[in-house]
Amino acid sequence: MNMLKGKVALITGGGQGVGQGIAYALADEGATVAVAGRTRVTLEQTCAEIRRRGGTALAVECDVMSQADIDRCVAQVIEAFGGLNILVNNAQIVPLGSILEVSDEAFMQGIDSGPMATLRLMRACYPYLKGDGAVINLASSAAVRWDASGYGHYAATKEAIRALSRGAACEWGVVGIRVNVIAPHALSPGLRGWVENNPQEAQAFFSSIPLRRVGDCETDIGRTVAFLVSDNARYLTGATIPLDGGQAYWG
Template identity: 40%
Template sequence: MGKLDEKVAIITGGAGGIGSGMAKAMAKEGAIVVIVDLNEETGKAMEKELQAISPKSMFMQANLMDRENLPNIIKTVVEKYGKLNVLVNNAHASKQVTIEDITQDDLDLSFNTGFYPTFYLMQAALPYLKETKGNVINFASGAGINGHETQGSYAAAKEAIRGISRVAANEWGRFGINVNIISPIANSPGVQAWAKAQPEYYEAVRSKIPLGRFGDVEEDIGRVAVFLASEDSQYMTGQTFMVDGGSIMLH
């Protein structure tokens, strides 16, 4: 028996990086995982990998910037599986520029791939999460919590996600729905590419992590997502979980 047996979970940005780590961790605990991603090639490859663990899992191609289609993602999953237990809003894209150089397009990219999909998917999922007393897992970032340079558009959207998550936690607690937030540092493909491009900067950042390493997308981030999707976390809501090796210690 897995912690998530037969629970249906949607993970946006699930074809790679942290999303794929969470997808594999949840599938290994018995969940039926629907990964939603724009990239068909990586999505199909991850679908095969997931189906070897959890045969009913699937890939759904979608552009999260297509706001009108967001409710259809939820509807399609519920029509196929009859329920929704877990919604994980992980996808996000942004550009790194200083505040003085941020354009409207930069803000739109960050909010249209991060905040708005998170908000509208939560809204569309609510009726079904009420039925299952389900879980929402959203994503924050140290970029927003600490205010990292050149991350203005990303930080703004991430902190907006934290804000709406806390409101939802207050409003939806009466329905038995918990809404929590993960703020990770992970050894994702993007971080690996950065390590090759700027090894000295990478090493400087790594050396400041108290646990001395970047997190594994499945074993570290994925396992916390499993916890937040399971019965083990049912008395926790509205919390930001710093899964970052101790880099930021919230007061």
């Protein structure tokens, strides 16, 4: 339970869902955690639960589409905790819809909150991550779906994140920074709502997953991330790890 003792982690989108699950798991392994996002009340709820479990946490309001917000967020974490070892880029606006439906504005929001925000945060955190840093960026199996209808724009943003992550892994390994990507299926609030409103589609979806379930945000996704950013995975970088119960075939 002390795999990350002495480490400081910054997690975007940490107020709910996957980001929250990762924050809980990293804190349970001993990391000091900063959760960033646009909604303070949900961030404070995450921090309150971490403190209830005996951990240390900080809520930082941050719009990842703003460079000024990102710079302020990173500076606040450094001031509060004296360093930074782990960055998890989780927050993103999701542009879903057909090729003819999704507007340029909606697509650009996906780009700005996805690959651009990921790039900006990696650059802002780079000086502090050197030596023993670990970055986890979030992708999606949308790009390898058997039917990509309605997912083209979203998949494009996530594939850009994968490409940037691979580039960073190759360039930054020499200064001791590892960069990996996860592509999770997780029972976030959004997916839970979809399951409740579309039970038949959900059942078909579950049947397409070899493990027959969607992952839990903390125990399935968060704990794996805790391993990936720990010294136990110190020789792993530049990889995409599908946390989807075996559904997608990345080939």
